[in-house]
Amino acid sequence: MASPSVSGPALSLRVVAECGLSKARACELWLPHGPVLSPVFMPVGTQGTMKGITARQLEGLGCRICLGNTYHLGMRPGPELIKQANGLHGFMNWQQNLLTDSGGFQMVSLVELSEVTEEGVRFRSPYDGEEILLTPEKSIEIQNALGSDIMMQLDDVVSSTLTGPRVEEAMYRSIRWLDRCIAANSRPDKQNLFAIIQGGLDPALRTKCLEEMMQRDVPGFAIGGLSGGEAKDHFWRVVTLSTDRLPREKPRYLMGVGYATDLVVCVALGCDMFDCVFPTRTARFGSALVPWGSLPVKNKQFAKDFRPIDENCDCPTCHRYSRAFLHALFRSETAAMHLLTVHNIAYQLNLMRSIRESIVEQRFLQFVRDFMRTMYSGQERYPLWAVEALASVNITLE
C-alpha cells in the first residue's frame, strides 16, 4: 500500500484504490481538520451555515468538508469579526474541514460588475452601495481570516459560453493572479491554496493553463470555468483533458458539479472533489433526490403517498416521515425544507460512498452500469454525452 504523498505542509493524499479500467480513484485526503475520503461531494453552506440544518446534523450525516463563500462572508459579517471568533470554524462551530472559494464566481453571477482589470475585480456592494475592489491579495487576506482548510485562488472568471480573446486574456490573468495569491498566503502551513485551471472550452488554452499552473507549487488543483451552461459534449472533454495532465498525487476538484450523473461520469474521468448548490437548493424548492431522478413532493400527486421518499434510504427523514406528510408540511412549514435538505445531503453523500466502495472493491464498472440503468429507464434514454464520456475511459454500458 502506497504511503501518502505530501502535497503541501497542510495536505497529503493517499491513493487507496484505482479502477483498472477508467481513471476513477478512491483516495484519503489528510487536511488540518481531519481526513476526508474521496471521491467526495461537498455541500455548500454559503453564509456560514448549511441552510436550515445544524452543524451537528451535518456532521451526523457523515459530512467531513463543506463550503463557505468568501464573497458573502467577506461582506457580512466581515473578516475582522470572523477572525475574532476564531475563524469560520469557530464562528459557525464546525470542527470538520472547510473550503472557501475566492469570491470570484459571485463576481460574475451575482454582482453589478463595474470592471475587471489586472488589479482585481471592482464591484458595487449590494448592501451599502459602496465600491469595492477585490484583488488576489484581498481575497487571500479574507480567506486567511476565515481560516479555511482549502482556499481557492482568485481567478478571472468568464462565462463558459463565451468565446474570443477575452477567454484567453482571463486564462493568462488567472495564472498571474495565482502567483499573487501564492505570495499573499500568510498561512501556508495551515491553509491549502488550490489553483483553478481556466481556458474556457478551448483545448489549447486549457493545455497551456495546465502547463503553467502545474509549475507552481500548490497542494491541489481545481477545474474551473465549467458548469455554466456549456454543452455537455464540451464539458466532459475539458474535464478529461485536465485529469490526463494533472498530477496523480494531488487532489482534483471539479467546481460546481453536483447532479448525480455528472458526478459518476466525472469520477470515472478522474476527479476527486465536487461541490454544488443544487441538492440543497432543490430541497428548499420541494424536490427530493432519489436514485431514479427526483420527486417534487410539493406536487399534488404525493398528497396521499404514504411511502418514505426512498425505501432504501436510511437518512433521518426517510426513517420517520412519508412523502404525504412532507407534502402537507411543505405548504407552510420551514421544517419541510429542513427535512428535504437532510435527505438530499444524505443522498449525495451516500452516492459518493457507494461510488467509493465500488472503486475500492474493484467493481466500479458494474456500479456505473447499475447506476445508469436505475437513473434512466431504458438505454435509449442514456444521455449521449455520458455514454461517450464513459466509453472514452473504457466504461461501456450495454
Add this chain to the structure above:
Amino acid sequence: NRVKILVSGCRLGTLTNLGKNGVQTMELPGCLLYTKTGSPPHLTHDTLQAIEGVPAVVQLTLSTLVELHEVLEEYKAGIGKFIGMPESVLYCSLHDSSTPCPPGYNSNKTVSIWGYGGRMEMTASKFMSMQRALQPDWLQCLSDGDTISGETSRKRAKKSVDRSLSFLDECLQLQEKSPELQGSMMVGVIEGGDVLEERLRSARETAKRPVGGFLLDGFQGQAMAKETKLKLMASVTAELPEDKPRLIHGIGKPDEVLECIERGVDVFESFFPYQVTERGCALSFSYDYNPDPEAAVLEQNGIQDAGKNGIEKDINETSKADPEITSFEIFLKEKRYRDDFGPLVHGCTCYCCQNHSRAYVHHLLVTNELLASVLLMMHNFQHYFSFFHSIRDALRDDRLDQLKELIFRQAL
C-alpha cells in the same frame, strides 16, 4: 391522576395513564409542545430530540390540520403516526393561538375554523368525522369561544355557553358511536365571556358531562380587564372537580402563567416561545429563585438587556424590534450583539447556547438564514420548558412567592 392542592389555589401533581399505551405521564403545572401542521415550528425530529424537557403531550391544532381530512381518512392510522410522533400523547385544539380568528362567524350549529385554504364551517358531525381520522388522545370539544373581540353582550355570552353545551352533548353522543375514538378523552370547554353567571353555569353544566378535562376558553386577548379575567378564572376552577386537568389557551407570558396557576389552571400552550422566535428574539428571563449569592448570573443575562430597555436607536438598524417584544426576551438583531461571543443566556444548557454565540445568531438573523429560527426555537422551547420545571420545583419547595417576585420584577 394524582393532583394535590397547595396553598393559594395552586395545584401540583401528575396526570398518569396517558397515551395509546396508557404509560405516559404529565407533570402539572405544565405546558404542551406547540406544533403547526403536526410539526414543532422549524424543527425536525433530530433537532427536537436535542431539546431538554420536551413535554409529554403534544398540541395539534385543527386549523392547521383540517385540509388533511381526506388524506387522513385514507391513511387510517391516525395523526400521530402520520406526523412521525407515534409515541406521543396528542391533544387537538380547535384554533392556533398564534393566529387570532376573525370574530362573528359562529352560528348555533357551526363553528368556523381558519385553515390554510380559508374558512371552514364545522358542524358537530363534520368535526367528529375529522377527529375520527385524527384519533387524538385528548380533544377540545367543538365550542363557541367568540367572546374575545371587544365588548361582548350578556346575550352573546349566554349563547357561547348554550352552543358549547349543545356541541358537547352532540359530540359525546357521536364519540360513543365511534370505535376510533374510544380511547380519546373529551375536553369540555367552559365559555361565558366576562359574565360571572354564565361562567358558573358553563362550569357546572360542563362538569356534569363525562369529560376528562376542562378548557377555560375566552380568556385570551385583551378584551377583558385583567382583574375581571383573574376573578372569573378563580370562580370557574372552584366549580371544577379536583382530579381533572384544567387547560387554558392563549396565555403564554411568564407572569400571566403564574397568575393562572394561582387560580387553579394546570396546562398551558407553548406558542409563546414560538412567537418570540418569530420576532428574532431569545427568551432570557431568569426563573432561578435560588440564585447563587454572587447573583452575577442575573446581571450577566442583563435584566437591563431585556425588552424595551436599552434598545439602541441606530440609524443603520435595518429592522426594528417587533412592538410585541416583551421584557422577558432579548432582540438579537441589535447591533450590540454583533460581536458578543457569549451564549444567548449564560448558564443555559440548550444546544444553541452550548454550541453557538449571540454573534453567530445575530449574523444568521442579519443574513436572513433559516438556521436562525432553528436555533432560536431550540433555545426558546428549552428555556420555556425549564421555566415550567422551576414552577413545579418552587411549588414543591414552597418557594412560589420567591419565583413570583423574581418573575414579576422582570415583567416591567
